[in-house]
Amino acid sequence: MSRTDEPAEDEPAADERQGSEPSAEVRHPIEWDEAPNNQKSADERQAISKREEKNDARKIVTGESKYTADYAPNFPDLAEAAVLRSEIAHGYVTEIDTSAAEAMDGVYAVITPDSETVPDRKYTSAGQSYPEPSPWDLTILRRKVRFVGDPIAAVAAKNGDIADRAIRAIDVTYEELDPVLDPEEATDPDAPRIHDPEEVENAQPGADYERNVEAHDEGEIGDVDGTFEEAATRDDWVVTETEWKTPYQSHCVPEPHTTIARRDQDDRIHLVTSTQVPYHTRRQLSHLFDVPIRDVRVTKPRIGAGFGSKQSMLIEPITVALMEAAGRPVKLETTRREQFYALRSRRPARVRLRSVVTDKGDIKALDMSAVTNSGAYGPHGRTVTGSIGTKPLPLYTHTPNVRFEMTAVHTNLPVGGAIRGYGAPQGHFALEGHMDEVAHELGIDPIELRSRNLIAEGDLEAVSGITMKSEHVRRIRSCGLDECIAEGKAAIGWDEIEQPEEAHLHRACGVALTAQKSGVAGDELGAAHIKMNEDGSFILQTGAVDIGPGADTAMAQIAAEVLGARSEDVLVQPSDTDISPFDYGAYASSTTYVTGSAVKKAAEDARDQLLKFASRMLEEPADTLETRDGTVRSERTGESVTLEEVGYESIYGDEVRAQVMGQASFSTDESPPPFGAQFADVTVNEETGEFEIHKLVFAVDCGVAINPDLAEGQVEGAMHMSYELATSAGLSFDDDGTPETLGFRDYGMPTTADQPPLKSILVETYEPTGPFGAKSVAEIPVNGVPPALSNAIRRAVGVRVSDLPITAEKIRAQLDE
Incomplete structure (x- = not known):
């Protein structure tokens, strides 16, 4: 095995001797300067490493959990929506006749690419950081269609049955183009061109739309060609070549993509939506509809699994455009058929x-x-x-x-x-x-x-x-x-x-x-806010999204470990961009590592504050106190006060009154x-x-x-x-x-x-x-x-x-x- 050579113990690294940029060895030392309370042996752990029941498990299996569609009764004038999708794989929509749909009783709005409420701005559906590392090649509804499933019109109606009938009443005329279905054939210079390079914004490195290439990149360490050339001359080196193919795979989420869009009492756009990325969705909608970010609110209720599918902003723009056209709240819930062919895989x-x-x-x-x-x-x-x-x-x-x-x-x-x-x-x-x-x-x-x-x-x-x-x-x-x-x-x-x-x-x-x-690495941000109630319980808010695996439970355990509380006494609130701290969202296996680190820091901030109250109550220096099992205890005297007593003292005390509130952000390379x-x-x-x-x-x-x-x-x-x-x-x-x-x-x-x-x-x-x-x-x-x-x-x-x-x-x- 080859290892990077280390300088002698008393010898400075070459870059230090020469005054050059620090080497990777210097920039990435083996030692890590971590908080002293981070490493705990198994017998020291109070809340973490415990087999706590998932905090919403019973609600899910009994049907009590509320998903996006379950919020429909909150809006008495709610319209239901359906989307008309392309029936051809490649071509142009030359005519859309919506007159029959518009004349149907119970139809509130029909939108097409030409409707006033449908912006023609480019965007990407990828819920990623800003600027997005994906091309802006989508519009909300499309005149040029590029696969069977492209959205070309949508209807808002009194109920879902009427919306479905109205969709079927829309008459569409196409000019068909030859499709290309194989990636290798697609890169042939004579293959049909799917995108006009002039119409794609934020094109990615290596893009060649003349050959249907979205992105291309390559990198090398060492000398690969030289090694294969040497292998051809040696009997003790073996060359092996293989080829592998993998297919489409559907997310198969139990809860289909669902969005409710409305104007709130302050005339702001408010979405209740099954998304993994509330803050990215808010930013993208602000861009698309040319409104300030402050005028968009995204609320994430319980999600019936995501697996990455709900990292994409797929139906939110259509729902907002329909809401604006209908002048009332609109719910769009995709069908299982749409999940398989029209969304993402x-x-x-x-x-x-x-x-x-x-x-x-x-x-x-x-x-x-x-x-x-x-x-x-x-x-x-x-x-x-x-x-x-x-x-x-x-x-x-x-x-x-x-x-x-x-x-x-x-x-x-x-x-x-x-x-x-x-x-x-x-x-x-x-x-x-x-x-x-x-x-x-x-x-x-x-x-x-x-x-x-x-x-x-x-x-x-x-x-x-x-x-x-x-x-x-x-x-x-x-x-x-x-x-x-x-x-x-x-x-x-x-x-x-x-x-x-x-x-x-x-x-x-x-x-x-x-x-x-x-x-x-280098492209994440999580934040957390935690406040103490007078009974010694805590409210934890993060912008992260529990998409089913129990992230909220894990966050409560991390906070409880710091605070010395029971994990069930840490209530985690669902994400809401008006209330929750910022977070990139639930993707890239980031929640426990990134958001969990922010939660730990926020809980430490709150702990420092509650220890000050406990210090006055026990007449002991704060650095001699520890939190454990719902109490703050003096290591010297053994005297203690409960977190509930600290909570009441902090809010109703005679000398000092202050809400114990911790907050923190976390990002890392x-x-x-x-x-x-x-x-x-x-x-x-x-x-x-x-x-x-x-x-x-x-x-x-x-x-x-x-x-x-x-x-x-x-x-x-x-x-x-x-x-x-x-x-x-x-x-x-x-x-x-x-x-x-x-x-x-x-x-x-x-x-x-x-x-x-x-x-x-x-x-x-x-x-x-x-x-x-x-x-x-x-x-x-x-x-x-x-x-x-x-x-x-x-x-x-x-x-x-x-x-x-x-x-x-x-x-x-x-x-x-």
């Missing part, structure tokens, strides 16, 4: 890999290229495609020569967007499948090959910045991969597999290692990766190609788990989503680009009867940059099942399925070759 990818590895198993070079299908528009195209390489490649950061090239391509198919894993599942399928092929060629155990080249604690890792942010380097301060491998290997029974008695059945285990990030090891145990029938998965095991290093129950739930849910990608994901289309997958029955999402047994293992490490040592856990388990399953099948019957989904037909076809 995981983008298909083709990934090619080449490697040079010595006959001892040392990786000398990795060369990865990825081409993705962005579909008709470009939200998240550059950033997701870049993540295909920048998330998994750091697993083997000791590789001295690495190159990654990425290209995002437009076609006339549905739009790719953000989805759990954000490019990492596509990249891990390729890289971890490739590693097994290398192990097979070398005759080395696949775990031994990986362990020989793995990233480790203390490493200075630059591969994650190989594209887009080439200056980005990070120090690995926590890494439990060795433990993940050992515990996962034991749990799956790697060394204890017994073959079935039937000669046509073959059993084997497969492994895949995974990595992710904790937020976006750090993004510590969680690590994981996925194992699959499978038996394959060589006569039919059918396979049975006996067990899926995922061992994860997420630092300190704030709530082990919630962390394990994240792992199991993500493994199910990963299993779906491995075995049944994909959307189908006819030759004209018309979608054929329009519901769960067509999609084939695995049911509980299909799901193999799952086992999650939490391997605790300590991440000094995270709140109480925590890293992320939400996305990393979605990366591992496809490569682990493909690797298990390869070991069982000797065939490689490199084109997802993995099916019996594909296995049987290769066995017949």
Whole structure:
């Protein structure tokens, strides 16, 4: 393994001697200056690392939780909406006749691209930081249509039935253009051009709209070509080349996208909407409708899961435009059909890999290229495609020569967007499948090959910045991969597999290692505000969004740990841009790490204030007091007061009265990766190609788990989503680009009867940059099942399925070759 050479202990670094810019070693020291209260042993922890019940669990299972659509009765004059979407994949709308729809009883408004309330400004639907790293290539309603599903008109009516009938009464005339459905064909100079480059604002690096290329980037460390040239002259270096393909994947959110838009009593635009990014949505609506940010309010109620789909602003602009046209509140709730073909999905990818590895198993070079299908528009195209390489490649950061090239391509198919894993599942399928092929060629155990080249604690890792942010380097301060491998290997029974008695059945285990990030380094901001009530309870407000996994519960536990309170006495309020502190939103596995750090700092601010009151009450210096179990106790005398007594004293006391209120913001250039090891145990029938998965095991290093129950739930849910990608994901289309997958029955999402047994293992490490040592856990388990399953099948019957989904037909076809 190659490591960065360190100067002698008493010798200054070269850059210090020469007065040049500090080196990465200096800028990213191993030591981290953390708060003294951050690291707590297991027996010192009061609220964190406890298996607290998810605070809304009972409300969800009893139907008491209120989602966006449940707020409709709050608006007696509410109209319901429906959207007319393009029936062709490519062309122009030459005429829209809305007269029949407008004449129907109960229709309040019909809007088209030419309506006064429909701005023609460009924007992106990607809910990302500002300025958005996605092209502005959308308008609210479209005259030029680029896929079946493009919105071209919308109706607000007395109820949903009338709105649906009105939509069907609109007569549309098209001028059809030839569609292009394959990314490789799309880049041919003679292929139909999907976007006019003059009409796209904020175009991304490497964009070439003459060839339907949305973005292109590449980066290199070392000398990749030179290494392959040298490999051609050596017998002890092995070159391996592979190609991998992944399909569309739907988010399959239980709650469809839903928005209610109204004008409030101050004539401001107010949205109640199922979004992961309230503040980004507010900013984008302000831009689109040319109103001050202060005149837009976004309220996020309970969300029925997001998985990245609700990081996109998809229906909010249409709802606002309809509200303005109808002059009354409007609710737009998408259908399940729209969810599958008209909104957002995981983008298909083709990934090619080449490697040079010595006959001892040392990786000398990795060369990865990825081409993705962005579909008709470009939200998240550059950033997701870049993540295909920048998330998994750091697993083997000791590789001295690495190159990654990425290209995002437009076609006339549905739009790719953000989805759990954000490019990492596509990249891990390729890289971890490739590693097994290398192990097979070398005759080395696949775990031994990986362990020989793995990233480790203390490493200075630059591969994650190989594209887009080439200056980005990070120090690995926590890494439990060795433990993940050992515990996962034991749990799956790697060394204890017994073959079935039937000669046509073959059993084997497969492994895949995974990595992710904790937020976006240098591009996140979380804030928190906490106030103390007189009874010793607390109200916590953040702009973060709990999209189902229990983030609000984890935030309450972090605050309670600092304050010495019970976690149930910390009430977390839902996000509302008028009330909540700013937050980028729930995406990029950032909530626990980024927002949790802000919550911890805000709670520390409040704790300092309440200790001052307790100090006067106990007549003890504040620095001799500790908070624990709902009390403030003197270490010297053992005397104590309850938090309730402090609360009453702070608000009603005779000497000093002040509300205890803590607040803080948090941003960082750090993004510590969680690590994981996925194992699959499978038996394959060589006569039919059918396979049975006996067990899926995922061992994860997420630092300190704030709530082990919630962390394990994240792992199991993500493994199910990963299993779906491995075995049944994909959307189908006819030759004209018309979608054929329009519901769960067509999609084939695995049911509980299909799901193999799952086992999650939490391997605790300590991440000094995270709140109480925590890293992320939400996305990393979605990366591992496809490569682990493909690797298990390869070991069982000797065939490689490199084109997802993995099916019996594909296995049987290769066995017949």
